[in-house]
Amino acid sequence: MAEYAVELHNVWYSHNGSNHILKDIDLKVKRGALLALIGPSGSGKTTLLKIICRLIRPCSGSISIRGSNGDLERHEVGYIPQQLGLVRGLTALENVLVGAHSRIGFAGTLLGVFPEKEIELAMKYLDMAGIAGKADKKVYTLSGGERQRVAIARALMQEPEIILADEFVSNLDIVTAKEIMDMMKKIKEKDTTLVIATHDISLARDYCDMTVIIKNGVKIDEICSYELDYDRVRDIFT
Amino acid sequence: MNHSREGFLQAVIFSGIILYLANSIGFFDIDRLTRGVSNLFIFAADLFPPDLSVTETLLYSILETIQMALMGTILGFIAALPLGLLGARNISGRNISAVTRLFLGGIRTIPALLWAIIFVVAFGLGPLPGTLGLAIYSVGYLSKLYYEAFEAVDQEILDAVRAIGISRLKEIRFVVLPESMNHILSQLFFMFEYNVRSSAILGFVGAGGIGFYMINYIQLFQYQRLTTAVLLTLAVVLIIDSVSARIRDRFLTRSSY
Ligand SMILES: Nc1ncnc2c1ncn2[C@@H]1O[C@H](COP(=O)(O)OP(=O)(O)OP(=O)(O)O)[C@@H](O)[C@H]1O
Numbered sequence: 001m002a003e004y005a006v007e008l009h010n011v012w013y014s015h016n017g018s019n020h021i022l023k024d025i026d027l028k029v030k031r032g033a034l035l036a037l038i039g040p041s042g043s044g045k046t047t048l049l050k051i052i053c054r055l056i057r058p059c060s061g062s063i064s065i066r067g068s069n070g071d072l073e074r075h076e077v078g079y080i081p082q083q084l085g086l087v088r089g090l091t092a093l094e095n096v097l098v099g100a101h102s103r104i105g106f107a108g109t110l111l112g113v114f115p116e117k118e119i120e121l122a123m124k125y126l127d128m129a130g131i132a133g134k135a136d137k138k139v140y141t142l143s144g145g146e147r148q149r150v151a152i153a154r155a156l157m158q159e160p161e162i163i164l165a166d167e168f169v170s171n172l173d174i175v176t177a178k179e180i181m182d183m184m185k186k187i188k189e190k191d192t193t194l195v196i197a198t199h200d201i202s203l204a205r206d207y208c209d210m211t212v213i214i215k216n217g218v219k220i221d222e223i224c225s226y227e228l229d230y231d232r233v234r235d236i237f238t
Numbered sequence: 239m240n241h242s243r244e245g246f247l248q249a250v251i252f253s254g255i256i257l258y259l260a261n262s263i264g265f266f267d268i269d270r271l272t273r274g275v276s277n278l279f280i281f282a283a284d285l286f287p288p289d290l291s292v293t294e295t296l297l298y299s300i301l302e303t304i305q306m307a308l309m310g311t312i313l314g315f316i317a318a319l320p321l322g323l324l325g326a327r328n329i330s331g332r333n334i335s336a337v338t339r340l341f342l343g344g345i346r347t348i349p350a351l352l353w354a355i356i357f358v359v360a361f362g363l364g365p366l367p368g369t370l371g372l373a374i375y376s377v378g379y380l381s382k383l384y385y386e387a388f389e390a391v392d393q394e395i396l397d398a399v400r401a402i403g404i405s406r407l408k409e410i411r412f413v414v415l416p417e418s419m420n421h422i423l424s425q426l427f428f429m430f431e432y433n434v435r436s437s438a439i440l441g442f443v444g445a446g447g448i449g450f451y452m453i454n455y456i457q458l459f460q461y462q463r464l465t466t467a468v469l470l471t472l473a474v475v476l477i478i479d480s481v482s483a484r485i486r487d488r489f490l491t492r493s494s495y
């Protein structure tokens with residue numbers, strides 16, 4: 001088995017052919033690691049995550065996910081976007097069930113009928129995310145923190161090897177943020193690899209194994225998270 | 239100063255153009271205007287009192303008008319959903335959407351009345367050609383409104399589910415349609431209201447509904463009956479507008495986010 005869950009090599013990306021947003025990124029994430037991607041606004045964190053889950057293609061460079069560089073199934077990478085990307089008019093449960101779609105056919109689901117065991121699984125993950133009590137609530141009626149839990153449950157529902165989370169807990173209060181990060185740590189124990197983009201240095205230091213710092217699309221440092229301190233990163237954000 | 243002189247010049251040129259247009263249309267032909275206005279008064283006097291003896295016949299035909307509007311809207315809706323999806327760039331890609339939009343644009347350049355005439359020629363008189371005319375016209379408009387609604391679906395939501403590897407059909411079923419349901423329904427109601435209003439006139443070309451009676455009364459100089467038809471149409475349009483607006487409002491406040 002491959003040692004690394006994610007490997008990027010010399011990745012360049014640009015939206016228009018010039019103006020590179022990511023410049024020559026090399027990145028290796030160990031299996032089962034929790035990696036923080038920190039950098040100021042506009043540094044390219046979201047873009048990098050989109051490249052890892054192959055929503056966009058780099059202009060050049062190579063990506064391999066668990067040692068394979070093309071033919072692996074999309075659903076092995078779960079992606080939680082910055083605004084969560086939940087379908088607001090569906091219930092929490094229905095949103096989580098969307099995560100199961102790579103496993104189930106179309107016929108029954110067209111009418112919204114899902115296999116019993118997928119519903120059980122969805123409830124299990126909603127429960128794990130601490131939001132099972134609101135499974136039947138439409139997402140637009142949920143609070144920010146509750147939505148975050150639903151998005152996590154949806155990512156878990158894919159049963160992915162890797163979860164990418166963008167600005168994960170940045171707009172939550174400290175207590176909720178801690179709860180959710182503790183939950184992520186528990187998920188990590190199942191050998192799931194986590195990559196979290198964030199502005200929050202203390203979050204990276206307290207929870208992550210490694211921290212990769214990017215600025216203006218360039219990876220400028222990669223350190224063990226416990227070495228992270230404000231002096232070291234102050235100049236990055238200024 | 240220079241500035242105000244320029245402004246003055248512009249004003250003169252602008253009023254000159256307007257006066258020229260007004261003249262060429264005939265607004266300064268005093269004889270014709272006075273004749274026209276006095277004719278209007280004579281005509282208005284002829285309109286009253288309304289002849290209520292035809293109310294029953296007219297009620298039947300107005301029912302036909304509503305039926306045409308309803309069927310036309312439903313048929314249009316059924317075709318507009320898939321065409322709207324094909325026209326949305328974020329769903330079917332640049333090329334397919336460009337072709338679809340060209341096709342829909344073509345449909346929209348022909349007004350409903352002209353479609354009705356085409357179908358009367360093809361299928362003969364009656365509500366069938368009228369309904370088809372309304373349906374085609376609705377397809378042109380609803381599809382445009384729909385692809386715009388579909389393109390407004392948040393890109394992040396599409397990203398999140400595309401990363402899951404969901405198929406395009408499921409993406410439509412579980413993301414695109416639920417996300418744009420509000421728009422889909424409110425535009426459907428709008429289209430129905432519009433079709434009720436425009437279906438009244440389709441009868442002028444023999445395409446069924448109350449317009450058929452209106453044009454007959456005009457041709458036979460039975461203006462008092464015409465008044466009854468116009469008043470009935472007005473009443474029905476007002477009722478449908480308000481009922482439809484109420485249903486729409488209730489639905490939208492219930493599911494707004
Ligand atoms: N669709 C796009 N077209 C052109 N430029 C883009 C596009 N998306 C992002 N960019 C640019 O790419 C750069 C990196 O954006 P990205 O979203 O990856 O930053 P980020 O690190 O996630 O920032 P934040 O912390 O604010 O979320 C920014 O300068 C942004 O303006």
Ligand SMILES: [Mg+2]
Nearest residue numbers: 045046082166
């Ligand atoms: Mg970002």
